[in-house]
Amino acid sequence: MSATRLNLLLIVGLAGAMALSLIAGKVWLPIDPFVGFGQGDDPRWLIIAELRAPRTLLAMILGAGLGLSGAAMQGFLRNPLADPGLFGVSSGASLGAVLSLYFGFAGFPLVLPAFALSGAVMTMLALALLAGRSGSLILFALAGIILSSVTGSMTALAISLAPTPFAVSEIITWLMGALTDRSWNDVWLALPLTLLGAGLIALTARALDVLTLGEPAARSMGVDLARMQWLVIVGVGLCVGAAVASAGVIGFVGLMVPHMVRRVVGGRPSATLLPSALGGALLLLLADTLVRALPTVSELRLGIAMSMLGGPFFLWLLFSLRRQLP
Amino acid sequence: MAQCWVLVALTMVGIAVPVSVAGAPAPGRLPPARIVSINPCIDAILLEVADDRQIVAISHYSQDPQATSIPLDRARRFKATSGTAEEVMALAPRLVISGGHVAPATAAALQRLRIPLLQLPVPTTVSESIAQIREIAAVTGHVDRGEALVARIGAALAAARPPHSRPIPALIWQSGGLVPGSGTLASELLERAGFHNLSADYGLKQWDVLPLEYLIARAPRLVLSASGTSGRRDAQLAHPALVRLGRQIAIRPFSFRLLQCGGPTIIAAMARLSAVRRSLAAS
Secondary structure, three states: OOHHHHHHHHHHHHHHHHHHHHHOOOOOOOOHHHHOOOOOOOHHHHHHHHHHHHHHHHHHHHHHHHHHHHHHHHHHHOOOOOOHHHHOHHHHHHHHHHHHHHOOOOOOOOHHHHHHHHHHHHHHHHHHHHHOOOOOHHHHHHHHHHHHHHHHHHHHHHHHHOOOHHHHHHHHHHHOOOOOOOOHHHHHHHHHHHHHHHHHHHHOHHHHHHHOOOHHHHHHOOOOHHHHHHHHHHHHHHHHHHHHHHHOOOOOHHHHHHHHHHHHHOOOHHHHHHHHHHHHHHHHHHHHHHHHHOOOOOOOOHHHHHHHHHHHHHHHHHHHHHHHOO | OHHHHHHHHHHHHHHHOOOOOOOOOOOOOOOOOOEEEOOHHHHHHHHHHOOHHHEEEEEHHHHOOOOOOOOHHHHOOOEEEOOOHHHHHHOOOOEEEEOOOOOHHHHHHHHHOOOOEEEOOOOOOHHHHHHHHHHHHHHHOOHHHHHHHHHHHHHHHHHOOOOOOOOEEEEEEEHHHEEEOOOOHHHHHHHHOOEEEOOOOOOOOOEEEOOHHHHHHOOOOEEEEEEOOOOOOOHHHHOHHHHHOOOOOEEEEEEOHHHHOOOOHHHHHHHHHHHHHHHHHHO
C-alpha cells in the first residue's frame, strides 16, 4: 500500500472515529440532539457542544502531535525505541503542573497549563545548556535522560510533601493523564502550539532522510546537524508540552504509532511523519472513546489505558526484533 | 483559593435558587430540587437533610461497600455518577455539591456550563463540619433537619465526653503509617473522647508518616489501627518490635470509614472512641 492510500485510509478512519467519539460515553447520545442543532436548552446538546466536541478535537490534536514527535525522534536518534518523553520535556512539564496543584493555584483557569508550559520551556533551556551546540546525539540523549530523572524525582518530592492525603490523590490522579471534562480553552491552547511544533518538525524532513546515512555522511552532504537538533527539540518540546499542559502524561503514542506506520510506508523517516501524525490522532481518539464508554464505575484514566496497550506492544516489538537477529 | 470558590459558588446559588435560606420554604414555593452530590461525605449529610426527591444523584463511592458513609441499601436507591461533568450535565441539576478537591477541569467545565457548584472543603474541625451541615441544610431548604443533625452530633460529643481523668496517649495509624495530626478532624474527635493525640509530640505535621522507631521510643497507650472493612490488621503493626511491646500498647481496630468524613459520621466515630476508652479502663 502506498503512503497516499494509507493517509487517505487514516483520514476516513478519523472521520468515523470522530462520529463515534461524539455519541459514545457514560451518557450515550442518540442522533436526535444533533438534529435539534443549536437549541441551547437540551442538556444533551450542551454535552456534545461543550464537552464531547472539544474533547474529541483535543484527542486528535494531542495524538497527532505525539505521533509526529515520536516519528521525528525515532528518525533523529535512529533508534526504534526513542520516545518523545526521552528529552525530559514531558517530565519537566508535569513537574510544572504538579507544582501548581501543590501550591493550590490550579483552581484558576489556565494556571495549570501555564505552569506546565513553563516547565517544558525550562527543560528545553536546560537541555540547551547541557547538550550545547555540539550536535552530538549521545550527549543529547544522555542530557534528556538526566533531566527526566531529576524532574521526576522533584515531582515525587512534591507528592511526598503534600499536606493531606486528599492533595496527594489529586496530584496523582492528574499525573495519570486524562481528557475528562476538557474545554474549548484547552483546544485553543493546544492547537497553535502543536501546529507550530509540527511545522518545525516538518522542516527537518529532508535532513532526517539524509541522516539515515550516518552523521558524517549527513555532515558532508551539507546538513547542519546543530540547527536540525534544535528544530527537533523545539518542535517535539512544543507538541509534548502542549499535550502535558492540557491532558497530563500520556505515553506510548509516540512510540507505537511510527512502528505501525513503518510496516506500510517503509523506513524512510520523512515518509513516516504525516501517517504517524494521522495514526496518533486516530489511536488517541479511539482510546479516549473507549475509556469513556467502558462500563467501569469511574472513568479509566487515558494515560493508564495507553500504558496498558503499550506494555504488550513493547513485548511484541522485542520478540519481532529478536526474530530478525541471526 | 477554596474560599474564593465557595464564595463564587454561593453567589451563583443565591442567583439560581431564590428560595429563602432562613427557614422553611414559603407556602406555594417548592424547595430547590435537582441536587447532584459528587462527594461521598456530602452524600451522607445530604441524605440526612434533603428530601429524597431533591437528590438526583450521589457519588459512586457511596455505593461501594468499602467506601460508603451511608447504609448501602439506602445508597442504592439513588443514581450514582463518577463525578464527570458529562454525567452531571445529563442530569440537568440546579446545584452540584462537591468536596474541596475536584479535578480542575471538571470545576471549570461546570462553571462554563453555568451549573452552580458548591465546593465544601474537607472539614478539619467539628465546628467546620457543623457549619457545612448548616450550609447544606440551608441550600436544600430544610434548616430544621440540619439543626436536628447538629443536635445529634452535639449529643454524641457530650455522651463521649470523658470523666475528669488524664487524657490517654493515643495514635491513629492508617495503613503505611500515615497518621492524622493536629489540624485534622480525626485528631479533634480523639481529644474530645479523652485521648491525647501523640502525633504533635512526635513532631509530625497535619498528615505525616510515623516511623516505627518513634512509636517504640515513646509508646502510646493506644494505637487505633484504621484498616478497611476487612478487619485485617495492618502488616506494619505486626512488626516484631511492636509485638514485644504488646503489653504496653493496646492496638484496637478503627474502621477506616470513620476517619473519612465529618457530618453524621462523627456520631459513629464518637461511639466507637468512647467504647474503646471504656474497654481500656476496664482492662
